[in-house]
Amino acid sequence: MVAGEGLTYAAAGVDIAAGNRAVELMQEHVRRTFRPGVLGDLGGFGGLFALEPGRYRQPVLVAGTDGVGTKLKIAFLMDRHDTVGIDAVAMCVNDILVQGAEPLFFLDYLAVGKMVPEKVAQIVAGVAEGCRRAGCALIGGETAEMPGFYPEDEYDLAGFAVGVVEREELLDGSRIRPGQVVLGLASSGLHSNGFSLARRVLLAEAGYTLDRQLPELGRALGEELLEPTRIYAASLLPLLKEGLIKGLAHITGGGLVENPPRILPRGLSMRLDRRSWPVPPVFRLIQENGKVPEPEMYRTFNMGLGMLAVIAAGDVDRVKARLEAAGEEVFVAGEIIPGRGEVEFVPDLI
Template sequence: MDAYKKAGVDITAGYRLVDALKELTQNDALGSFGGMFPLELGTYDEPVLVAGTDGVGTKLLVAAQAKQNAQVGVDLVAMCVNDILAQGAKPLFFLDYLGTGHLEEKKATEILRGIVAGVKEAGAVLLGGETAEMPDMYEHGRYDLAGFAVGIADKKKLLTAQNTKEGDVLLGLAANGLHSNGFSLVRDILFKQNGFSLDEVLPGCQTDLRHELLKPTRIYVKSVYPLVEAGLVHAIAHITGGGLVENVARILPDGLAAEIDLAAWQVPAIMQDLQKLGQLSFADMTQTFNLGLGLVVAVDPSMAAEVKGQLEQAGERVYQVGRVMPGSKQVKIRGEL
């Protein structure tokens, strides 16, 4: 073990991290070769497991620079469980992967604290994970995260593009800032082109860039899944990479299109500032950022008011942002930024 430590890998630090994770989760089973989840299928006619994986992207570089790493743990969970939710599935369990050049226990524990918080918010279980210390792979202070979520749904209740109907109302659920998308562009505009520091406040924002950029991705499971279970939702678009245009298009079947009205909600100030500073086109904005909407939900027009009310009661900010109409799977965005 001394030889391995001289090569840059501290196995005992990994053991201590597992112990810290056991304490955070109150789960002594963590650290086994594989995690086990008791799967009860009694309430499902045709149970289907839905799996998804994602990461946090270069937002991690901002977190490392700011020395605030718990938020990206929440981001990691959110990116995965929101995708599972968009399929109409209830997240069951989550696993994480942390790769780093040198295992800094304090930083790793902070990341795991965020992951544990996110998993709890999603109503799931942290089943296990992997921490890999690779000194020749990552520069000092750098790390990467990947997450893996598994959920369950009844086959007949899965949400697909075929569920979307002509005339459906599109409801947009407010995002918590940028979430975890477009950060290579964000970093290029703010830090490379304009030389901002994390302590600075952009003209339209109320907090400094450290806090503005590291707002964690919102987890929508607890507010939205009960509506899915009740059959009140036709389809869900998780607005991630590709922005509104690409992701809303994913819930459109052949023969239908979507029209979205930008005047229906307020685009966050951080995104307006980025557009001005980076001289971004309308297409750049609509195909990169969520523009303030984390989810777009298609519902029957007769149920739109009820669904909106239930989401608001669950703590969401909800806007009626558009409708589904005949077309060729295109997403038309009306208005100006």
């Protein structure tokens, strides 16, 4: 700065021109997600979405918000930023899907230490890809440059999803009955939970590098850890609309121990047979290298099942077949039993 000149926002570390360039680079990705109901274009103070007149009798809006968490540390270390946006969308839309809602639109919040337009465009391209997979529109967001708050090469990413469901079709646990069957839908890996423990074990304790090729994984460790969270909307929505799904549990933080009880009505429990699905190698890698107790694994990670679906016993074959035809790997994982609102495992966790 020349003596006598006043300070500028750019001199303080916020580059408005770079922010505008980032918006230009991300526009094409965002517009590809637009669906009927989107009003206007990018650049407004708020995103606009209109529910189709006459389509709904008693529409209920369902909203969810979440972030990617410390999985972002893996993206920083690998300098790869095109997948974490999928995670941001997945964590939100899978949550609202659990209540029977069709995802309508999504907004993202991205806070960066330094505005690098090309990197921001990569991140938002991932968000747009997640929206495409979920069938929802990316109708807005915010990118904030925050020098001195985040390191220059780091950022945080969160999102907000809104969906809609008819009031009479809302999944609230009231349709769950004893004798119903629990189907487990395979996860794509760790998804976006437990990364503080995973990083501590694999990178700090075991000393693996992210480019380390691990035979049990069939690829480099970094590729495994950055695998995006699976989005289940396209597979489950048709079954939800037909009333074939009685309950859903998204297996996120809290794992298979704490998430299923959130959907169980009073007086019922869920019994899961741990022999009914294969646990992916990455979880055993963490458990063995960190000497992590079995109960801690099941309370922290999804252990290979990203979503649980409760269905009538007589619908097992057709629902399983339809999910598999939609690209899901599905296991008959358990059943609903009388109980105290908890998960019982066969065999027990030790």
